[in-house]
Amino acid sequence: MSAVAFTGTSVMDIDAAKVRGAGSNVHFDKVSVAYGAHVVLHPLTLDIAPGEILAMIGPSGSGKTTALRAVAGFVRPASGRIRIGATDVTDLPPYERGLGMVVQNYALFPHMRVEDNVAFGLRAQGADKALIAERVKDALGTVGMSAFARRYPRELSGGQQQRVAIARALAVRPRVLLLDEPLSALDAQIRRNMVEEIARLHRSLPGLTILYVTHDQTEALTLADKIAIMRDGRVCSHGPTTELYRRPPNRFTAEFLGRANLLPVTVEEPVGSKGFATARHGDAVLTGAGRDEKAGDKSLLCIRPQHLSLTADSEHTNRIVGTLREVHWQGELTHLVLDVDGTPVRVSATKLPTALPEPGARVPLFFAPADTSLLPEDAGV
Amino acid sequence: MLVWSRPGRIVLWVLFALIFGVLFLAPLAVILLSSLADQWNGVLPNGLTTEHYADVVKGAAWNSVKASLITGFLASALALVSGTWAALSLRLQGDALKQLLGLLFFIPSAVPSVSVGLGLLVAFSHPPLLLNGTVAIVMIAHFVLISAFTFGNVSAGLARLSPDFEQVASSLGARPAYRLWHVTLPLLAPYLVAAFGLSFALSMGELGATVMVYPPGWVTLPVSIFSLTDRGDIFAGAALTMILVVATLVLLLGLERVTARATGS
Ligand SMILES: Nc1ncnc2c1ncn2[C@@H]1O[C@H](COP(=O)(O)OP(=O)(O)OP(=O)(O)O)[C@@H](O)[C@H]1O
Ligand SMILES: [Mg+2]
Numbered sequence: 239m240s241a242v243a244f245t246g247t248s249v250m251d252i253d254a255a256k257v258r259g260a261g262s263n264v265h266f267d268k269v270s271v272a273y274g275a276h277v278v279l280h281p282l283t284l285d286i287a288p289g290e291i292l293a294m295i296g297p298s299g300s301g302k303t304t305a306l307r308a309v310a311g312f313v314r315p316a317s318g319r320i321r322i323g324a325t326d327v328t329d330l331p332p333y334e335r336g337l338g339m340v341v342q343n344y345a346l347f348p349h350m351r352v353e354d355n356v357a358f359g360l361r362a363q364g365a366d367k368a369l370i371a372e373r374v375k376d377a378l379g380t381v382g383m384s385a386f387a388r389r390y391p392r393e394l395s396g397g398q399q400q401r402v403a404i405a406r407a408l409a410v411r412p413r414v415l416l417l418d419e420p421l422s423a424l425d426a427q428i429r430r431n432m433v434e435e436i437a438r439l440h441r442s443l444p445g446l447t448i449l450y451v452t453h454d455q456t457e458a459l460t461l462a463d464k465i466a467i468m469r470d471g472r473v474c475s476h477g478p479t480t481e482l483y484r485r486p487p488n489r490f491t492a493e494f495l496g497r498a499n500l501l502p503v504t505v506e507e508p509v510g511s512k513g514f515a516t517a518r519h520g521d522a523v524l525t526g527a528g529r530d531e532k533a534g535d536k537s538l539l540c541i542r543p544q545h546l547s548l549t550a551d552s553e554h555t556n557r558i559v560g561t562l563r564e565v566h567w568q569g570e571l572t573h574l575v576l577d578v579d580g581t582p583v584r585v586s587a588t589k590l591p592t593a594l595p596e597p598g599a600r601v602p603l604f605f606a607p608a609d610t611s612l613l614p615e616d617a618g619v
Numbered sequence: 620m621l622v623w624s625r626p627g628r629i630v631l632w633v634l635f636a637l638i639f640g641v642l643f644l645a646p647l648a649v650i651l652l653s654s655l656a657d658q659w660n661g662v663l664p665n666g667l668t669t670e671h672y673a674d675v676v677k678g679a680a681w682n683s684v685k686a687s688l689i690t691g692f693l694a695s696a697l698a699l700v701s702g703t704w705a706a707l708s709l710r711l712q713g714d715a716l717k718q719l720l721g722l723l724f725f726i727p728s729a730v731p732s733v734s735v736g737l738g739l740l741v742a743f744s745h746p747p748l749l750l751n752g753t754v755a756i757v758m759i760a761h762f763v764l765i766s767a768f769t770f771g772n773v774s775a776g777l778a779r780l781s782p783d784f785e786q787v788a789s790s791l792g793a794r795p796a797y798r799l800w801h802v803t804l805p806l807l808a809p810y811l812v813a814a815f816g817l818s819f820a821l822s823m824g825e826l827g828a829t830v831m832v833y834p835p836g837w838v839t840l841p842v843s844i845f846s847l848t849d850r851g852d853i854f855a856g857a858a859l860t861m862i863l864v865v866a867t868l869v870l871l872l873g874l875e876r877v878t879a880r881a882t883g884s
Contacts, residue, residue, distance in 0.1 A: 310790050332789040333798075339790040345783035349805045359791030362801070410791055 262288045262323055262413040262447045264309060269318035271304050278304050280472045281318060286414075286464075291440060291448040293458035293479075295494070296468030302451040305468070306416050309449060311335050322413055333362075338407025339416045343423055344399045346391035352402050353378070353387040359410035377405040380439065397428045404439070414447045421457060433460050455495050459483065467491050485527065485611045492540045492613060499543060499583045501558070502615065505535040514607050520579050524556045526610035536615045543573070543586040545609035554604035558583075562601050565594065576601060647864070654857035671858040679843055680859060684866060687823055687840040690754075694761035695769075695818035699811060701762075702769030706777055707803075721774070728767040736760055736831025752834040760828040765821050769814040776810025812878045816871050823867045840866075 264286040271279035279301045286292045294302045307313040309320060311332035319328045327335050338359075346355050356377050360370045378384045381401035391399055400420060407415055420436075421429045437460065440446060452458055458465050459479060466476040467490070475482060475491040486492035489500060503517035503524065508531055515528030517537060526539050547554050560576030560583055574585040585603065595601050654671055656664035705724065709717050727735055739760050743750035750756040780803070788802045804811070826841040833842055840863040848856035 310786070312786055312789075332786070333792050333794055335790070336792075337790050339787055341783045341787060343781070343783065345781065345787045347784065347788075347802060347806075349808075358788065358793070358801075362788070362791060362793035362797050406787075406791070416790075 262445065263290075263321075264414055264447060264449065265321040266305070266308075267319045267321065269305075269308055269315045269320055271301075271308055271313055272316045277316075278471050279308070279315075282473060284466060284473060284476060286447055286449060288447055289445050290463045291450055291461055293450045293452060293462035293465045294468055295452055295455060295458045295465060297494075298453065300468040301471040302453075302468050303418055304471075306418050306449055306451050309335075309414070310337055310339055310416055336410075336413050337416055338410060338412030338414070340400075340403045340407050340418070340420045342419045344391075344403040346399055346402055346406070348391055350390075351387070352383065352389050352391070352394070355391065355402055356387075356406045356409050358406060363410070373409045373411075377409040378402075380408060380442070381405045396424050397432060400424065400432065404436075408443075412446075414449065416449050416451075418451045419453070420450075422452070422454070429457075433457050437461055459495070465495070467494055486540060486613060488613055489538060489615075492538075492611075497543050497584060497586075499541045499546070499581075500538040500613075501541065501578065501581055501583070503537050503539045503612070505531040505533055505537050505612070508532055515612060517612065519558065522556075522558050524558070524610075525607040526556075526612050527607065528612040531612055531614075537612045538615050540611045540613055541583075541605050541609065543584040545605050546583070546585040546587075547604045548585070548587065548591055548601065550602075550604045553606045553608075556605045556607060556610070557602055559600055559602050562595050562597050562599050564597065574601075576603065578603075650857045650860050653854055654861045656854055656857075659854075671854045672862075675847075675855050675858050675862070678855075679838060680862060682836075683838050683840045683843040683859070684862060686837050687863070688866065688870075690757055690761055690837075690839060691819045691822035694758050694765060694822050695815050697758070697762050698766040698769040698818050699815050702766050702771075702814065703773045703804075703807075703811065705770050706773040707799075709774070710777055721770075724770045725767045727763045732764055732825065732827030733831060735763055736828030739763070739828070740832055751832075754834060754837050756832045757829060757834070757837055757839070760832050761822045761825055764825060764828060765818040768817050768821065772810050772814035772817065773807065776807045780806055808878065812874060816874050819870060819874075820867055823863060 266282045266284040268281040268283055269279065270277065270281045282305065284292075294305060296302055304313055308315055309322075309327075311327065311330065315328060319326055321327065322335065322337075346352075347358065350358065353374050356374045357370050360373055365373075374387075375384070378387055381404050383398060383401050383405060386394060386398060386402070391402065394402065400423075403420070417436075421432050424432060433456075440448065440461075450458070450461060462479045464477060465479050465482050466473045467482075468474070469490055475487050477487075482491060483495050486495060486498070492498040492500065501519050501524075503519045503526075505515055505517045505528075506523065507516045509515045509528040513527055514525050515531055516523055516525050517531075517539060518524070519539070524539060531537050550557070558578055560578035562574060562576050563582075564573075564575040566573040566575075571586050571588060572590055574587065576583045576585065583603070652664055653659065655667045655669065657666035657668045657670075659665065702724075705720075709720055712720070730738075739756055740751065742748065743756055743759075750759070784802055784806060785798055788798045793801070824841060825839070826845060829839050829842055830845065833839065838846075840859060844856045844859045844863070847853075847859060
């Protein structure tokens, strides 16, 4: 599996540039969706820039698939408009939207060979034979499946079927590629490889806008330029991937994207010129990256487990003390669970002091102000 | 139920052989023997002969075979098209309407076929709907009786078809007609073939309604068999039955071969 890689082809690159010129941004303008009286998507306004990968993540039932299918044209918005580039597609049937779609179980046409699957879209659109042959060759080359053109889908592994599904979507040169949990049917090992290959694919097709729906935060963090986090039919946060991870705007985001320790604090001094505020947790006065908190506000200080250290140095200037409860050794990482005045705090460490404290011991923890983020206490759960 | 012990399995096999043999094979074997029997007074025929076959072939057998095959083929084809059409359109309707219309489709198969024949006879015996004594009324009777089965078969197939296939096809730019022809129908093919085969077999064996409506010159195999045995000509009736069985089997097997090749399995 991992030996075969997506290899970008020049023809694709040229076309990607053309597509970028055509404007392939997706714009949700107050789009809402309801099944009967049940509103599953509350008015959603969201932009996906041309060439951007937006990962939409969220718990099961939060409306991710619904949003994607609204773009594809299989779910009719109750209100609002959807635009792709300059075109308002809200009232267009799916076959006039110029999209590529890959679904969870691939849905390769079982009665067609791989090459006919890939050619399907172009044939349906009445493209001429020479063009179809060239595009099919390109698309299969791009996903590293040229050798399998004459096979039937049932003769392919899950990962190979997935590549063919992507090739089939790419062959029509879509303005936007819609991927709905494309990797969830694969096992963990292949999934990791495929995430990297989709990233590589996108580097070779930089103009391709991708809406990537998943509930796997690792896929989202690895691939996405931006992430939108869905919750109960609403986008509860949206922003550039690293920013959302480093400075989550609310508790739900902090806990959904990676693990987070959330320490209840009271703001002492609001944000200063360097972007840091000070806050008190029990006896400890801590410095953290703040927003618009006022002195006296109750707030949460978010610290990722890998940013907590058992040893002090010039950067790790914040100090809290907790009681060690559990130690889990997992090979590359060791996870510690401490109790800091009733708040469970997790630490993931790659290297530990040689003399590890026993459970029950009081242990100081150090972290850097730059690795923290203050967030409002009431938002989220 | 899985039985692992050796005696247990032997008992099961014997039981299976008995049921299958008594219920399915014995009647067929008796018919086969009668069709070849010279005289049959004791437990077994007194002698064997092919005379009955020669007789029926000289008589009306060939015309009956032709009438049955043509009726079966046309009625099944018509039922297949309309059943598929109905199933495809009903899929787009709301659940309540779907259930109601689905039920309507099955009414003819709940009514005794003789009554269906009688109903058609009465309904089509006045101008402008004067179909009495035409081949068309036989076709209609068969169509009415078998279309419920094609509809049921195709509906079952559609219900098992993941909507993903058609949606992916649409998103790739396939218009509804193209999608129907290149995606939906090929994926339904196994169900269509099964529906056609079942309709055909049903039509080949249909007697109740046909006997009410058949015109002179369009005597289907079951009607011929019925009138032969009614006249006491048991052996000739048996010979004709064997011809019916073989004709139907050959057709169904041929159909299966064709689809196996087409679907590549
Ligand atoms: N056809 C439908 N009729 C009624 N309700 C529906 C229908 N499709 C989806 N829903 C509801 O809409 C809500 C959102 O569903 P959606 O499929 O968008 O969730 P999702 O975020 O993709 O979840 P998952 O991660 O499980 O795929 C759910 O509560 C679901 O029950
Ligand atoms: Mg989903």
